[in-house]
Amino acid sequence: MVKTQREKAVLLFHALSDLTRLELLDKLKNGEQCVCDLTEALHSGQSRLSFHLKVLKEAELINDRREGRWVYYALNPDAIEDLEDFVRDLKETTRLGGASKSCA
Amino acid sequence: MVKTQREKAVLLFHALSDLTRLELLDKLKNGEQCVCDLTEALHSGQSRLSFHLKVLKEAELINDRREGRWVYYALNPDAIEDLEDFVRDLKETTRLGGASKSCA
DNA sequence: ACCATACATCAACAATTGTTGATAAGTCAA
DNA sequence: TTGACTTATCAACAATTGTTGATGTATGGT
Numbered sequence: 556m557v558k559t560q561r562e563k564a565v566l567l568f569h570a571l572s573d574l575t576r577l578e579l580l581d582k583l584k585n586g587e588q589c590v591c592d593l594t595e596a597l598h599s600g601q602s603r604l605s606f607h608l609k610v611l612k613e614a615e616l617i618n619d620r621r622e623g624r625w626v627y628y629a630l631n632p633d634a635i636e637d638l639e640d641f642v643r644d645l646k647e648t649t650r651l652g653g654a655s656k657s658c659a
Numbered sequence: 660m661v662k663t664q665r666e667k668a669v670l671l672f673h674a675l676s677d678l679t680r681l682e683l684l685d686k687l688k689n690g691e692q693c694v695c696d697l698t699e700a701l702h703s704g705q706s707r708l709s710f711h712l713k714v715l716k717e718a719e720l721i722n723d724r725r726e727g728r729w730v731y732y733a734l735n736p737d738a739i740e741d742l743e744d745f746v747r748d749l750k751e752t753t754r755l756g757g758a759s760k761s762c763a
Numbered sequence: 764a765c766c767a768t769a770c771a772t773c774a775a776c777a778a779t780t781g782t783t784g785a786t787a788a789g790t791c792a793a
Numbered sequence: 794t795t796g797a798c799t800t801a802t803c804a805a806c807a808a809t810t811g812t813t814g815a816t817g818t819a820t821g822g823t
Contacts, residue, residue, distance in 0.1 A: 561682075577665050
């Protein structure tokens, strides 16, 4: 299935619209972490975090890498560029241009 | 009720995590619009848009202004700064710093 | 081969979010 | 004041999202 740019944005923002997931991202700012570290850090159940990590991964905000029994998650720098693009686009076009007034 | 910075971010991203709302923002890039214009542009029911506009407003992404019978909505430049701050913070701390390896 | 560990997936359920049509509230014009 | 018009709000319902505990899968140690 083909996703428009806007649908991709929806996916990205949805991934960011949850407290637990923002906390996960925050932890990952300190570098790669395995799930066991994250569950301990967030005092959370394992399946719960697995769910949220999946959401973040599907939005391509994070990458995973298996090493032995452990899976390490890390921030994906590409996603940050996507975010920057969106914000730039919104900003550039936020000129206080004249209202349409078509309904006056 | 006091909101942490992160809870504000959740609110902001939630507002952005919907196709209809992104379309609304897109329309508002052309300047202030009244609800009647927006309903026509998006081929959408009025109460539906009213709902989404409320979400955007509560996230402080847009402002409203009454003029006679009409209510005009417009992008709020401050929100864009909040977005920029978030992205900058995420970016700056995305150093590919060493993993913790505490579980090895 | 067996067991323990680390993580993913699933099903059942709970909570939140979005839609629709009806009604209410505010504004203006006659 | 009556009525038309624009928008907001509400209640009922539908759809999506998140949680929990149980089970499945892969890996490595003994």
